[in-house]
Amino acid sequence: MPTSPPAATDLAQCTATELVALYRTGQASPRDATRAVLANIAARNPVLNAFCFVAEESALQSAALSEARWQRGAPCGPLDGVPVSIKDSLLAKGWPSLRGSRTVDPAQAWTVDAPATARLREAGAVLLGKTTLPEFGCKGETNSPLTGLTHNPWDLTRTPGGSSGGTAVAVAAGMGPLGLGTDGAGSVRIPAAFCGIFGLKPSFGRVPSYPMSGFGSVSHVGPMTMSVRDAALMLNVLQQPDARDWSSLPPTTTDCTSALEDGVRGLRIAWSPTLGYAKHVDPAVAAACATAVATLSAMGAVVEAIDPGFEDPLEITTGLWFIAAWSLWNTLSPHQQDLTDPDFRAQAQLGAKLSALEVQTLHTRRAALGSHMRQFMQRYDLLMTPAVAIPAFAARLPGTVSMNPQSMLSWTPFSYPFNLTQQPACTIPCGLTPEGLPIGLQIVGPMFEDALVLRAARAYETTRPLLRPPAVPTAKAI
Secondary structure: OOOOOOOOOOHHHOOHHHHHHHHHHOOOOHHHHHHHHHHHHHHHHHHHOOEEEEOHHHHHHHHHHHHHHHHOOOOOOOOOOOEEEEEOOOOOOOOOOOOOOOOOOOOOOOOOOOHHHHHHHHOOOEEEEEEOOOHHHOOOOOEEOOOEEOOEOOEOOEOOOOOOHHHHHHHHOOOOOEEEEEEOOOOOHHHHHHHOOEEEEOOOOOOOOOOOOOOHHHOEEEEEEOOHHHHHHHHHHHOOOOOOOOOOOOOOOOOOOOOOOOOOOOOEEEEOOOOOOOOOOOHHHHHHHHHHHHHHHHOOOEEEEOOOOOOOOHHHHHHHHHHHHHHHHOOOOHHHHHOOOHHHHHHHHHHHOOOHHHHHHHHHHHHHHHHHHHHHOOOOOEEEEEOOOOOOOEOOOOOOOOOOHHHHHOOOOOOOHHHHOOOOEEEEEEEEOOOOOEEEEEEEOOOOOHHHHHHHHHHHHOOOOOOOOOOOOOHHHO
């Protein structure tokens, strides 16, 4: 017979690793954990607006099936029975995927799982529902005409970042320890940094995607989790190839948890606090990241302060982004166009101004950047920077600021270069600002060295406790 969980255990605040240990010993069950998480969603989502769709009945059914497997001693794998949320840009069979847009008709057949959703379902994870994002994932904050504002659990007046903001909020606020996000210019790492959780953008193709993002080969799918070990477990499940994604990488035998505790002694780390061009880094962010790198140096890493030697690729990123928005815009009817977010509309209009020659030149410049970074990473095992130059800013409605490259991404100068280069990169919490807002350290690896990025992040994680936001008001409290 299963025993009760330890009295002090709040299952909604457990990591996936902790939950699986409790399942294995019979101290808790998947149904216990799922009920605890669903109760948190019911109490806190009306305040935070992280979920746009919750599948309570099917989640409990999945948890019951998982519980039966654990009782037979035959779990599907290391995530069996762990609650997980899915960003609403990723397909999930039977659920609407509205992509934060009023242009998508919910009354259609939803018969396909995205590859990442399918792998999680096969692994026995308990799928909770879909999380909020800006329309089509078009910006680094989470607001949309469809779902409104999503709020940061550390300060309800602040943005959680975006575009995977709902997923970050869900994980940070105890509404499921695992979340699935996408990252086209920082969309996993920005909200993970702003919400004080771990977020990984794997090497491009490591986690297959279908259908391919409208923003093309800069867009990655990755885990957003309470802990590094949780992300490693999740990546083990997600990194299987899928024939629907022609760019997915071949099968790998790498177990992302096998070297997780090997530390950083002897690793060559390039530390670049500005990448050579970031002019405005918040002093608290700069100080916390420098301290984190010094901690890794004290653990035996060989740290060299050096910039990788490329100019700010903001123009490349936003140019490619705007032309993708213009392409997507032209799939919409005039009526649908009238329903769009003014920020997405402005991006599309900027994309319409780019000539074919200008777009081709952007691709050529991107290729040169990718080549430069492949060569730079031959000299270093890892590159470290701040994750975002500033802490979370005020939440705001769509259309509040004029859309241009600077307003769109200049405040996150460390994230978008590594979408262009397709390298693995993560953010891990490394402190709080004087106002109590989370700060993230970014760790970038050579292409395909996802396990090494996780290993370094885990080494740092052992030096400080996991961050937890202050008590989030419930719907009854306001």
